[in-house]
Amino acid sequence: MKLKRTHSCGELTLSDREKEVILSGWVHTRRDHGGVIFIDLRDRYGMTQVVFNPNVNSAVHRQAEGLRSEYVISIKGRVEARPQGMRNSKMKTGDIDILVTEFELLNESKVLPFVIEDQTDVSEPVRLKYRYLDLRRPAFQKNFILRHEMAQVIRHYLSKQKFLELETPFLIKSTPEGARDFVVPSRIYPGCFYALPQSPQLFKQLFMVSGFERYFQIVRCFRDEDLRADRQPEFTQVDIEMSFVDQEDVMALVEGLVCEIFQKINHVDIHRPFRRCTYQEAVSRYGVDRPDLRFGLELTDVTSIVKNVSFKVFSAPAERNGKVKAINLGVLGGKLSRKDFDDLEKLAKEWGAKGLAWVKYEQGQWKSPIAKYFSSKEMETLSQKLNLTEAEACIFVSDENPDVVNQVLGNLRIHLGKKFKLSEGKPDQLCWVTDFPMFELDSEENRYVAKHHPFTAPAIGSVSDLDQDPLQVISKGYDLVWNGTEIAGGSIRIHEAPIQSKVFEILKIGSEEAQEKFGFLLEALQFGTPPHGGIAFGFDRLCALFCGVESIREVIAFPKTQKVQCLMTHSPAPLEDRQLKELHLKYVD
């Protein structure tokens, strides 16, 4: 390189007039005007117009005639004010251009498979194949600059709070629990494998046993799951753990961190302390355990009211420990058409409901296909319970399984919140969901499974309390929900070996299996383990939310497809024979 840049393409203004500068970058666009060549030169920092005038330097001008989009060049020239009519007030550098006197071609470019612009209709497979070009788009550049800043803000905040960034191993032991592990065959111990961590959970707990007291890490984690929705096989986690704390301490620390992020990234002050909501309350009022609190549309339980109505769709589930719940959709709901309600019912069925009932309240009357099944008194009681008034509408879902009712109405609530644009312009709502149950019943396998993970502490004191009725035991777990998205989850951990053993027992992890998989943890807990707890943020999701993009693929530089492939490098791929042989492995059909 002969011409070394003196400035970036994003900084020169009228105050730099007459300066001699050198810029380097990519030819973004090129225009010829009466023999003069105008090039928008782009680098990471912005765009500057550079001008090749044959009257200034005809040799350089001739060279510039060969320039095409995405060629890489350095230019030397003088900063000039653009003529008044030619200024572009939208660009920082819009008042000036550079009259080129020297020029260096750094590299050429073939014609790109697509144009470097934010608005693109190129298919995602093509974009992923040429990911390195897609990443040139200004929107992507912004996303990754934000991701970088977010990581620095988090690290800086936690470091100030005396947290130590400690690294945990990637080649660990496979302890299949919950999701599937990615595994790594050992060449030195044929037939043996390492696993890639689904999270550093056990290692961060061991750091607490070691007395580090405050740990964090921004760390890659791995899950070999069938990718649904917006998941990736490898994802990044902000992982935090602290000793001598209870839930309130972890929450206070996290609230400080989150407020710092909002302040530094979005320049917004968030009110502290955040709202709190128990798991029971969240499910009962919003149908989900990650409620979007920016709008109402709450669920109302009408089971006891409809127990004796003649409408069997309501009364039958109500009699059999099922639930009937409703949402008053307000006047916006009152404007929905029969077709709209049909569409809602279709969604409800997709989500597992047998059907959807609806009622419009007009001139004091129910207008509804189900009106005929109800007495005036019943209609009035229900209307009153739902606060249903003139021009409003409500929807009902009933099922023998209360979970179905909550889930379907919870989903419909989110759907209608979007449809009615209820959250637009509303302030961000951060909310802790607490008091999760320790265990759920896996009805297929007829056994208890951990709601958070097997290392979460129960909110009770003794081993015997755990045994009574596991489904009734509340855990010391907590999730942080932002506008209806879970951004972090954590818990106070079990720090006493007998309780940990009992939890394994309830989860049907036999003592021999527990010893083999978690023996080191059970032993560590007996050597003076302090009370401790922590939390983990999904860093990709957090970045996506702050970038305002739908998919985490927009904030991961080189993501895999939904089918877990890299379209750019073509991985996964078969190994060379000698590699398999060294690992003593054979592919079997």
Added chain:
Amino acid sequence: MKLKRTHSCGELTLSDREKEVILSGWVHTRRDHGGVIFIDLRDRYGMTQVVFNPNVNSAVHRQAEGLRSEYVISIKGRVEARPQGMRNSKMKTGDIDILVTEFELLNESKVLPFVIEDQTDVSEPVRLKYRYLDLRRPAFQKNFILRHEMAQVIRHYLSKQKFLELETPFLIKSTPEGARDFVVPSRIYPGCFYALPQSPQLFKQLFMVSGFERYFQIVRCFRDEDLRADRQPEFTQVDIEMSFVDQEDVMALVEGLVCEIFQKINHVDIHRPFRRCTYQEAVSRYGVDRPDLRFGLELTDVTSIVKNVSFKVFSAPAERNGKVKAINLGVLGGKLSRKDFDDLEKLAKEWGAKGLAWVKYEQGQWKSPIAKYFSSKEMETLSQKLNLTEAEACIFVSDENPDVVNQVLGNLRIHLGKKFKLSEGKPDQLCWVTDFPMFELDSEENRYVAKHHPFTAPAIGSVSDLDQDPLQVISKGYDLVWNGTEIAGGSIRIHEAPIQSKVFEILKIGSEEAQEKFGFLLEALQFGTPPHGGIAFGFDRLCALFCGVESIREVIAFPKTQKVQCLMTHSPAPLEDRQLKELHLKYVD
């Protein structure tokens, strides 16, 4: 937890007298003195003496009688001045103790397998099995706090310099070149594998293609090699890449970073610019490509002088394009005994030499087993060439293979530097080694291999220059050497596809193979790739050097053994049958 700490165990002094405080931590030691119990309570921040006096609170005192080493407790009490004679000026908290009024037992501890002390003679396997206890030792705590600080200093410095921390994938394509890849079988594509990255090399180059211009990452890398010396299968790298630069720019950036580290961690100012030394010069003067410049003991080439001596051990190799080189060991060498020289010869033979000759210069005479083979004139010429004067000694190594001569004398130089304590108290010496050859000849496979890696740019302009005599081509690679240890290595990269293709060809990577393995890179280079280059630091080694410890295992929280095992979790381990089945893999003997 009822008693929440108000202070750490490392901060209270006389100025806190009379304060009521709560501390939490581990029982480090316990002494009973006339019915009063004294406990040194330890947390991450230090140690404080807490006192249980039966006359103050007899119930609490009774509870304290049950306390044993490493129990975890919280105590409430009043800060008192210790009696004058009992003060410990070596400890920050040595002037006070806490008179306990309330007490909470947080956890018990079994008797530990070893005592938590820095001086330990416990075997490494036991320490690795109970790594979480070993990490409680104050020296370890210090190492990891330094490691944390080092990472923050590096991140902060590079962020200020507009570098973006961008994450690269861990599940990548296997491109076996150089070291062996760890691989990860794909469940969804049976028979196909991902690989774990040996470094993010290609991805960071693609970031330059994408126009991010300045990238860094502190990132885990993986190499499935037979572990020799102080290696680990996973290690951490500070990875840096920048666009529109040449070697000088990368070096200047790195010097700034390194000076910042020395300043912030060691509070030492390092002189800039660092010394420079070509590869040729390093090997010729110091025998190695990572010279320790804190002391002399330079190698002198005497080949041309000894060509015609009657001593065949010298003249024979000298005639056959071999080398004879010597080191003047000075007066310290003059004090070595015959036994010392025998020991040196033993080492020389281990390192590949056929023997070692030595000469002491006493009263104007050679005292040496080889003196009889030389004429007075020859002795005088050699003595002059080596500046050998009264009471000094020198050693010679000769071989037909000059590499053997350099390597053996280079190793002996380091060995004697340590033996003579020549580097003690000397200022740190940082030195760039440059002008490496592009290629070496792998004489076993009779083909060229890359000295740095295949993406390093040659210091010549055209494809045809590369073809003439590859062994003569100098690369744009550079290593940073600190007191004889390579702490970073990097290069300007090839940014033009035709040169990259030619390098692959010279390395006997056929065009089909190049296309299959590196097709995406070759294509990316054609879409406007800027000139770029970078460097990578071995972060574990850097931390070990700053911590003053021999092994990187002392700065890695959960390392593997030399045999690539984790003794704590017992990995690697066999998988469950269903896991292997899902991967369509079978173990074959």
